[in-house]
Amino acid sequence: MTAYDDLRARIAECHDLFCILNMLKWDMRAMMPAAGAASRGAQLATLSKLAKSIFISDETARLLDAAEAEIESADPDSYKARALRQTRDAYEIQRRIPAGLVGRMAALGPESEAVWARAKDENDFAAFKPYLQQMLALNIELAEAIGYADHPFDALIRQFEPGMTAAQLEVIFAELKARILPLLQRIVAADAPLPLDLWEAEYDLATQKSLCLEMAALIGFDFERGRLDSAPHPFEISFTRDDVRITTRYDANYLPMSLFAALHEAGHGLYEQNIAPELTRTALTADFLGQYAVGGASFGAHEFSSRLWENQIGRSREFWRLHFGRAQALFPEQLAAADAELFYRAVNRARPSLIRVEADEVTYNLHIMLRAEIEMALLEGAIAVDDLPEFWNAKMQDYLGLAPPDDRRGVLQDVHWSFGGFGNFPCYTIGNIMAAQALAAAQAQMPDLAARLAAGDYQTLLAWLTENFYRHGRAYGTDELLTRATGEGLNTAPLLDYLEGKYTDLYDLN
Numbered sequence: 001m002t003a004y005d006d007l008r009a010r011i012a013e014c015h016d017l018f019c020i021l022n023m024l025k026w027d028m029r030a031m032m033p034a035a036g037a038a039s040r041g042a043q044l045a046t047l048s049k050l051a052k053s054i055f056i057s058d059e060t061a062r063l064l065d066a067a068e069a070e071i072e073s074a075d076p077d078s079y080k081a082r083a084l085r086q087t088r089d090a091y092e093i094q095r096r097i098p099a100g101l102v103g104r105m106a107a108l109g110p111e112s113e114a115v116w117a118r119a120k121d122e123n124d125f126a127a128f129k130p131y132l133q134q135m136l137a138l139n140i141e142l143a144e145a146i147g148y149a150d151h152p153f154d155a156l157i158r159q160f161e162p163g164m165t166a167a168q169l170e171v172i173f174a175e176l177k178a179r180i181l182p183l184l185q186r187i188v189a190a191d192a193p194l195p196l197d198l199w200e201a202e203y204d205l206a207t208q209k210s211l212c213l214e215m216a217a218l219i220g221f222d223f224e225r226g227r228l229d230s231a232p233h234p235f236e237i238s239f240t241r242d243d244v245r246i247t248t249r250y251d252a253n254y255l256p257m258s259l260f261a262a263l264h265e266a267g268h269g270l271y272e273q274n275i276a277p278e279l280t281r282t283a284l285t286a287d288f289l290g291q292y293a294v295g296g297a298s299f300g301a302h303e304f305s306s307r308l309w310e311n312q313i314g315r316s317r318e319f320w321r322l323h324f325g326r327a328q329a330l331f332p333e334q335l336a337a338a339d340a341e342l343f344y345r346a347v348n349r350a351r352p353s354l355i356r357v358e359a360d361e362v363t364y365n366l367h368i369m370l371r372a373e374i375e376m377a378l379l380e381g382a383i384a385v386d387d388l389p390e391f392w393n394a395k396m397q398d399y400l401g402l403a404p405p406d407d408r409r410g411v412l413q414d415v416h417w418s419f420g421g422f423g424n425f426p427c428y429t430i431g432n433i434m435a436a437q438a439l440a441a442a443q444a445q446m447p448d449l450a451a452r453l454a455a456g457d458y459q460t461l462l463a464w465l466t467e468n469f470y471r472h473g474r475a476y477g478t479d480e481l482l483t484r485a486t487g488e489g490l491n492t493a494p495l496l497d498y499l500e501g502k503y504t505d506l507y508d509l510n
């Protein structure tokens with residue numbers, strides 16, 4: 001045995017613990033009765049402490065030193081060298097984060113989340129305010145512990161999207177706003193109700209599930225190595241590439257909710273199911289900071305896969321030209337008077353709305369920018385928690401031309417801040433940008449791809465994504481991965497071109 005092998009065996013044990021943590025989280029969000037929350041919190045805390053103590057132990061440090069000396073001459077581009085560098089990075093950061101701080105965040109989390117849920121129901125920002133103030137203070141402490149050069153946001157986003165900074169995001173956001181805001185104005189001016197409201201009818205939930213299963217399988221999700229359940233907040237989580245769980249939620253009066261959540265989560269699942277088997281139980285499928293077993297390069301990279309399959313494939317005209325017949329066969333009465341074109345238009349209607357999770361492709365990134373800009377301002381101390389509702393409402397007016405009638409549909413709508421998840425929101429936008437870049441590159445490299453997709457061949461695209469993205473697990477950072485696959489780093493132009501092209505056609509804006 002070499003030192004590298006010994007380290008690898010130790011990392012594999014951490015990985016197993018992360019998988020068990022994932023399993024407990026899946027159960028908590030999809031199966032567990034509400035009363036189980038307190039004891040589940042304790043179980044998660046115990047297991048997470050155990051995993052961290054193994055990871056930051058002196059023995060891990062000794063093995064890391066020895067393994068680094070041992071593979072000094074190895075190709076720096078090899079998986080082995082990359083796994084070692086990532087383990088070292090994560091080890092140094094984890095050592096800098098005081099156990100007490102993690103404990104205080106973990107202890108405050110469940111109560112803060114419960115207070116938030118009640119405050120949201122009762123439209124009572126004042127009740128949530130003291131918890132948000134504490135969570136903000138803890139996040140500032142966390143940012144100081146992780147360390148940063150320019151902005152505390154840089155430290156926090158490092159947990160989700162290593163390499164991204166507040167300064168880079170400002171440039172990205174400015175580019176997006178410059179073209180999305182005028183596009184949205186033109187859409188609003190042209191918007192008219194569709195001739196038929198498809199969502200007035202009732203859609204049987206069991207039949208909705210059949211459609212979700214069928215569509216997820218169609219794009220390549222392997223149900224021999226995964227399953228679909230329901231959850232109030234849909235998510236994907238995996239234990240290894242051979243056991244990938246996806247969830248969706250159902251509304252009898254709104255078929256797109258279950259359908260597109262299923263396609264979205266299946267898109268996450270395709271990433272995990274197509275990671276190279278040799279990366280299982282290694283550092284290249286482990287997020288040591290978040291203590292997740294996860295194979296995607298970053299949160300943004302994971303969103304790239306889910307958004308590509310949900311939006312660019314699942315919400316395309318070609319997709320429904322081909323598959324509307326199946327939806328109609330399952331819902332013959334509800335969809336009797338509809339056709340593929342109407343269905344396509346009904347699942348792509350764009351308009352300013354108050355709620356992020358219900359937003360369309362055009363407005364979605366505006367909701368994200370608003371949140372990220374608020375987080376940056378809070379962390380800088382440019383605004384106080386007291387100013388939050390007013391600041392939120394002013395930005396909603398600027399970006400979407402809407403005045404939230406209450407905080408429930410404004411600043412209180414998202415759960416993220418209640419458990420201290422600062423720095424996470426921009427990953428959704430990064431994913432959208434990457435998805436457009438990836439599909440544009442795939443089309444440029446395979447001139448017949450559009451024809452294949454239009455004929456229902458999703459395997460060709462899946463194979464290309466596997467070869468260029470999925471199989472590498474966490475071996476590359478977002479920018480490096482993108483550059484290798486598409487020839488350039490993060491670039492907003494393909495997303496903006498895609499949105500302008502699609503919506504100019506949909507709303508006849510020329």
Ligand code: ZN
Pocket residue numbers: 264268302303306
């Ligand atoms: Zn997602």
